[in-house]
Structures are given as C-alpha cells and as structure tokens.
Amino acid sequence: MISYDNKIILAPMVRIGTLPMRLLALRYGADIVYTEELIDWKFLRSKRKYNAILHTVDYVDQTDGTIVFRTCCEEKEKVVLQLGTSDVSRALKVAQIVQSDVAAIDINMGCPKEFSIKGGMGVALLAKPDKAYNILSTLVNNLSIPVTCKIRILDTKEETLKVVNYLVSSGIKAIAIHGRTRDERPQHAVHTDVIKYVAERVSIPVIANGGSKEIEKYNDILKFKDITGCTSVMIARAAEWNCSIFRKEGLLPMDSVIKDYLKLAVDYDNSPSNTKYCIQNILRDLQETPRGRQFLECQTLDQICAIWDLQEYCKEKQSCHQKLGIQGRWQVSP
Ligand code: FNR
Numbered sequence: 001m002i003s004y005d006n007k008i009i010l011a012p013m014v015r016i017g018t019l020p021m022r023l024l025a026l027r028y029g030a031d032i033v034y035t036e037e038l039i040d041w042k043f044l045r046s047k048r049k050y051n052a053i054l055h056t057v058d059y060v061d062q063t064d065g066t067i068v069f070r071t072c073c074e075e076k077e078k079v080v081l082q083l084g085t086s087d088v089s090r091a092l093k094v095a096q097i098v099q100s101d102v103a104a105i106d107i108n109m110g111c112p113k114e115f116s117i118k119g120g121m122g123v124a125l126l127a128k129p130d131k132a133y134n135i136l137s138t139l140v141n142n143l144s145i146p147v148t149c150k151i152r153i154l155d156t157k158e159e160t161l162k163v164v165n166y167l168v169s170s171g172i173k174a175i176a177i178h179g180r181t182r183d184e185r186p187q188h189a190v191h192t193d194v195i196k197y198v199a200e201r202v203s204i205p206v207i208a209n210g211g212s213k214e215i216e217k218y219n220d221i222l223k224f225k226d227i228t229g230c231t232s233v234m235i236a237r238a239a240e241w242n243c244s245i246f247r248k249e250g251l252l253p254m255d256s257v258i259k260d261y262l263k264l265a266v267d268y269d270n271s272p273s274n275t276k277y278c279i280q281n282i283l284r285d286l287q288e289t290p291r292g293r294q295f296l297e298c299q300t301l302d303q304i305c306a307i308w309d310l311q312e313y314c315k316e317k318q319s320c321h322q323k324l325g326i327q328g329r330w331q332v333s334p
Pocket of ligand 1: 082178
C-alpha cells in the first residue's frame with residue numbers, strides 16, 4: 001500500500017503528467033507521480049484495453065480513439081490518478097473502474113481555471129465543503145486503495161485548518177496543500193507559514209506544494225520541506241522545466257533530459273502533439289533559437305527525434321511496434 005510519509009512527488013499537471021514524464025520522474029528519483037487531472041465524464045467515455053505491444057493499460061476514448069490514460073507496470077505502485085469531478089456518483093464509477101490499475105485516487109480541489117469552476121470542480125469544491133466531504137468519504141468507503149485530495153489555502157490559516165480538518169475526517173490518507181489562495185497566481189509568493197500551521201495540527205501526512213519558484217536544485221526541495229514542516233513535498237513547475245530536479249545526484253543538462261524524455265515517448269508511442277508540448281515547456285525561451293524554430297516545425301516523433309540525434313532509436317522502435325502491430329494492436333485485458 002502506498003505511503004505518503006517522507007516522499008518527493010511529481011505534481012499533477014495537465015498535458016505534462018502523461019506516461020513518459022511520469023516514468024522519467026520516477027527514474028530520476030521521484031517517489032510518487034500524479035497523473036494530469038482527468039475529468040470524470042471524459043474518463044467514463046473511455047474503454048479499458050490491454051495494449052499487448054506496449055504492455056500498457058490504455059483507457060481509450062470511444063468517440064475519437066484518443067488515449068485518455070495510459071499506464072504500465074513500472075508505475076503501478078506509485079501512480080496516483082487525479083480526478084476532476086463535481087459529482088459523487090461519477091467520481092465513484094471512475095474510481096471503481098480504475099482502482100486496479102493505480103496506487104491511489106486524488107480529487108482536485110485546487111484548480112482555479114474557469115473550466116473547472118464553472119463545472120463545480122477544482123477549487124469550487126472548497127467553497128462547498130459538504131459536497132467535497134461527501135465525495136471523499138464515499139470513495140474512502142467504497143475503494144480498496146487510498147484516497148487523497150489536493151487543495152489551495154483559504155484566506156486565513158484558521159479557515160484553512162478548519163476545512164482541512166473536515167476533509168481529513170472523511171478518512172483520506174494524505175492531503176496536498178498548494179500554498180496559494182484561489183485568486184493568487186504562480187508569480188505570487190507561496191504562503192509557507194499557512195502550510196506549516198496546518199501541517200503541525202493534522203494527523204495525516206501533509207504534502208507541501210507551491211515552492212517551484214525557489215526550487216532550482218534537489219537541496220531546495222529539502223529546504224521547502226523544512227520550511228513548511230511537512231513530511232512530503234510535491235513539485236510541479238520545477239519538474240516541468242527540468243525533470244531531473246528529482247535526482248539526488250544533481251540536475252542534468254537540458255539536452256540530456258530531452259533525450260531521456262524522448263526515448264520514453266517513443267517507447268510508449270506517445271502522441272507527437274503531447275510530446276512536442278512537453279518539450280516546448282522544457283525549451284521555453286530556447287524555442288526562439290534556430291534549433292528551437294526547427295523543432296517547432298516538427299509534426300512527427302521521428303522528426304523531433306532527429307533534432308536530438310535519436311532518429312535510429314525512433315526508427316527501430318517504431319518498426320518493432322509496427323511488426324508486432326500486424327498481430328493486432330488491442331487485445332482483451334489479461
Ligand atoms: C498545474 N497544476 C495542476 N494542479 C492540479 O491539481 N491538477 C492539474 O492537472 C494541474 N495542472 C497543471 C498544469 C501545469 C502546466 C502547471 C504549471 C500546474 C498546479 C500544480 O500542480 C501546482 O499546484 C502548482 O504549479 C504549484 O506548484 P509548483 O509549480 O510551485 O511546484
């Protein structure tokens with residue numbers, strides 16, 4: 001059973017937290033990896049399939065064939081599926097379907113985006129603690145894996161503690177706290193004092209989040225853990241920019257990280273658009289260089305691989321996938 005004590009965690013990130021990035025984070029040293037937020041009703045449109053070529057479990061959208069969620073053995077004990085939901089019965093349905101493929105389920109109660117709030121999801125749930133509690137306790141009582149949630153802080157530390165205590169009483173195993181209010185943005189300072197105040201007063205592991213602006217090397221993760229008095233830390237942007245932040249041995253150069261990421265993207269047949277998006281977020285300003293502009297023109301995985309001298313690797317893997325594909329790409333799950 002997954003434990004949340006003394007862990008360094010890859011935060012949920014839409015479009016970034018797909019399988020190749022999660023595996024990269026684990027291989028660099030992350031203890032736990034969260035998926036990107038998956039919206040309950042989109043998940044319910046998908047069908048579970050075992051992919052016999054890639055040895056993955058794929059949840060495939062029945063309307064357009066896209067992969068909603070792809071996972072594999074390597075991450076099974078360490079992957080937490082984050083759900084975007086505003087509805088207890090939909091949340092339970094998804095969780096029951098997916099619980100044999102993941103280590104835990106997390107409910108997103110921190111997203112301030114309009115799409116989430118309008119749908120009653122994300123931080124909107126924090127404004128309705130009874131509803132939030134009901135979703136969590138229903139999952140806790142009906143699942144065989146741990147349930148957690150990720151929240152933002154409220155306007156005062158006392159209010160934050162009050163809502164956290166209420167959510168904790170649902171039986172969740174841990175709570176991630178992003179130390180910003182719903183109206184604060186990433187450039188605002190993170191309120192480490194509020195996270196610390198709460199962490200000192202609740203009985204379950206608190207996972208500190210929001211420190212990326214000050215996290216430039218592995219040691220800064222430990223500093224953030226110390227300042228917030230939390231047992232565990234969750235990293236988003238610092239990992240999005242350079243996933244080797246999880247390495248105790250130190251950061252790797254950007255090109256090494258891109259190469260390691262690209263190999264996993266090829267191994268797991270990640271979509272070119274998602275692969276490109278993740279690399280764009282590693283390159284950032286360097287997209288303006290001649291190599292960056294060449295990269296932006298790429299439309300296929302082999303074109304992207306060519307820029308990082310991985311064309312042979314890509315060709316071999318893809319032809320291997322194709323050969324196996326003749327026998328049928330999707331098989332009934334074992
Ligand atoms: C996020 N964040 C986020 N949070 C969440 O609960 N579910 C999600 O799907 C996402 N998606 C997402 C995408 C991207 C690109 C970013 C940068 C952020 C918020 C994230 O998990 C985290 O709470 C904040 O970024 C603060 O942590 P850092 O970046 O300071 O470590």
